Structures are given as C-alpha cells and as structure tokens.
Amino acid sequence: MTLIQRLVVSLLPKRWSDAIRAESQSWVLRCSVCGTARSVWDMGGIRYKAASVGRRVVVRCGQCGKFREMSLERKPTNPL
Numbered sequence: 001m002t003l004i005q006r007l008v009v010s011l012l013p014k015r016w017s018d019a020i021r022a023e024s025q026s027w028v029l030r031c032s033v034c035g036t037a038r039s040v041w042d043m044g045g046i047r048y049k050a051a052s053v054g055r056r057v058v059v060r061c062g063q064c065g066k067f068r069e070m071s072l073e074r075k076p077t078n079p080l
C-alpha cells in the first residue's frame, strides 16, 4: 500500500476505510495504448465521493512500463 492508503487504513475507523477501499477499487484506469485496466486502489491511489468519469490522467502503465494517458472509468457494479 502507498502512504496515503496506509494513512486511510490506520487512521480511520475500519468501516470507513473499508468503504474507501471498496470505492477506490470500483474505479479503474484504462491505458489508452494497451487497454490494460487496473483499479485506482491497485495503482496506489484512493478515490472516494468524487466522481469525474472520463477524466484523463497520466500514470505509469504496469503493462507498457511507460507513462500513458489513461481514462478514469467506473467499473460496472460488481456482484460481491
């Protein structure tokens, strides 16, 4: 986990950190070059109560190994 994620998990009550983790995992960043999608949480970020679908960010793609422009997408409701 990244520093911000550790802070969230260690400072907040478990039910809040669980909600933030679930929210972050429901957002994915999709690489514009190879199409690989990873959740915001897996990328080391957090996202909570701040929707901005279609926003583009530049992050390092684990698949390409290079910085790529990625689009932020909301995962379809996952049947947990």
Ligand SMILES: [Zn+2]
Residues within 6 Å of the ligand: 031, 032, 033, 034, 035, 036, 061, 062, 063, 064, 065, 068
């Ligand atoms: Zn890629």
